[in-house]
Amino acid sequence: MVKIVDHGTWPLGEADEGVHPVGGERLWSESFYLDFAAEDGSVAGYVRLGLYPNWGRAWYWACLVGRDRPLVLLADDHVPLPGPDLAVRGRDYRATQEVVDPMRSFRLTLEAGAAAVLENPGRPGAGPGGGATTSLEFDLEWETVGGVYPYGFIPRYEIPCRVGGVIRVGGEAIPFSGYGERDHSWGERDWWKVSWLWSSGRLDDGTFFHGMRANVGFEMPWPCFTVSPDGLLDHREGFAAATEFGEDGFPVLSRLAVPGAPLTATPVAFAPVTVTSPDGVVARFPRALCRFEAEDGRSGYGWTEWHQPPGWREHGWR
Numbered sequence: 001m002v003k004i005v006d007h008g009t010w011p012l013g014e015a016d017e018g019v020h021p022v023g024g025e026r027l028w029s030e031s032f033y034l035d036f037a038a039e040d041g042s043v044a045g046y047v048r049l050g051l052y053p054n055w056g057r058a059w060y061w062a063c064l065v066g067r068d069r070p071l072v073l074l075a076d077d078h079v080p081l082p083g084p085d086l087a088v089r090g091r092d093y094r095a096t097q098e099v100v101d102p103m104r105s106f107r108l109t110l111e112a113g114a115a116a117v118l119e120n121p122g123r124p125g126a127g128p129g130g131g132a133t134t135s136l137e138f139d140l141e142w143e144t145v146g147g148v149y150p151y152g153f154i155p156r157y158e159i160p161c162r163v164g165g166v167i168r169v170g171g172e173a174i175p176f177s178g179y180g181e182r183d184h185s186w187g188e189r190d191w192w193k194v195s196w197l198w199s200s201g202r203l204d205d206g207t208f209f210h211g212m213r214a215n216v217g218f219e220m221p222w223p224c225f226t227v228s229p230d231g232l233l234d235h236r237e238g239f240a241a242a243t244e245f246g247e248d249g250f251p252v253l254s255r256l257a258v259p260g261a262p263l264t265a266t267p268v269a270f271a272p273v274t275v276t277s278p279d280g281v282v283a284r285f286p287r288a289l290c291r292f293e294a295e296d297g298r299s300g301y302g303w304t305e306w307h308q309p310p311g312w313r314e315h316g317w318r
Contacts, residue, residue: 002103003147005225005235012150012157014102017184019084020155022053025188026278032086032097034108034142035200036163036180037289041268041301042066043167043174044289047108047138049088049097053081055278060088060095062110064136064169065269065289071121072136072169074112075273100141103148103159106182110138121270140165142182145208146227149235156185158200160208160227181210181302192281195312197241199256199265201292201302205229209258211239215315224258236260242318243306249313250286251306265290265304283309 004012019030035046043066050059058079064072076090086097093112100107114133142161150157159182167174181200196214203209206229213222224239240257250272254265267288275283287305306317 002144003233004103005147005149005233007150007152007235009152010150010155012148016155016157017099017102017106019051019086020186023188024054026054027052027190028054028186028188030184030186031189032182032184034097034106034140034180034182035303036140036142036176036178037201037301037303038066038176038178039202039204039301041289041291043069043176044178044269044301044303045138045167046180046271046287046303047095047110049082049086049095051081056081058082058088059275060090061273062095062112062115062136062138063271064167065271067268069269071118071269071271072115072134073118073121073271073273074110074115074136077275104144106142106161108138108140108142110136112136121272134170135168137168138165140167140176142180145179146231146233149210149223149225149233151212151223154185155187156183158183158210158223158225160200160202160210160233179208179302181208191275191283191285191307192277192309194307195309195315195317196307197243197254197304197317198307199241199254199290199302199304201265201290201300201304203292203294203298203300205298207261207298207300209261209263211241211256211258213239213241215312215317217316226258226261245306245313245317249284249308251288251304254290254304254306256292262295263292265292267304268301281310283307284312 037044
């Protein structure tokens with residue numbers, strides 16, 4: 001039996017791995033994230049499928065990065081809504097998301113003929129389109145490590161995982177074995193109002209960690225957990241973070257106050273996208289493979305995101 005943390009607020013069960021009844025809000029959405037990173041940070045990536053039934057579309061993002069690699073990015077914000085099987089078909093690509101064993105195993109496939117190749121994705125305004133392209137294929141499986149962590153105040157859960165399978169980019173085949181996290185959330189999400197930091201990684205002693213905070217004008221016990229090297233998932237109260245940004249708005253460094261295990265997160269390779277509201281408002285979403293360094297000398301890799309809606313600089317990142 002997989003451990004599911006119980007905050008005593010809302011019940012989470014295996015049925016929640018599927019899609020949920022649609023709410024009435026225009027920006028109601030259902031989101032599936034899956035990220036991965038090699039233990040040495042040499043290759044990493046993530047996929048996001050976001051369903052927006054009241055907007056009549058889905059968003060599908062997939063990327064591959066690494067220390068000595070250009071960003072390979074597929075970012076399509078006008079995908080026809082998939083059915084309950086979550087099989088996605090866009091222009092020149094198709095993808096599947098399959099719950100192999102609820103809360104235990106999840107498989108993802110992608111076949112894309114023309115993903116963008118970006119040599120300098122940290123440059124302001126960089127994005128897919130108009131340049132070089134390459135093929136990108138994923139056949140990867142996420143296997144749960146330690147248990148499942150739901151947030152206590154919104155319908156969302158995070159699952160630390162081992163990740164394995166095969167990646168193909170251009171003419172290169174990459175047998176992959178590493179680690180990552182997958183999450184699933186549903187409800188109203190307005191990307192153009194609230195900024196946030198989300199971070200997840202694994203250290204070289206086998207410890208997983210996760211933390212999230214939103215910039216809402218006050219502090220609260222933000223969601224946070226660790227998984228020990230022997231597989232024990234622990235809720236930890238009171239995550240906080242502070243970030244330094246460059247003049248271009250991209251993060252330079254974040255200090256992550258994981259209770260009992262303070263860390264710094266330094267971006268290694270960016271995979272940014274921009275998102276446009278139904279009314280034409282633009283927000284930036286710089287997500288990056290990061291190297292994490294703990295105060296006690298441990299280190300590792302994973303992903304961090306710093307969401308930036310209009311006015312984000314005044315949102316209290318420190």
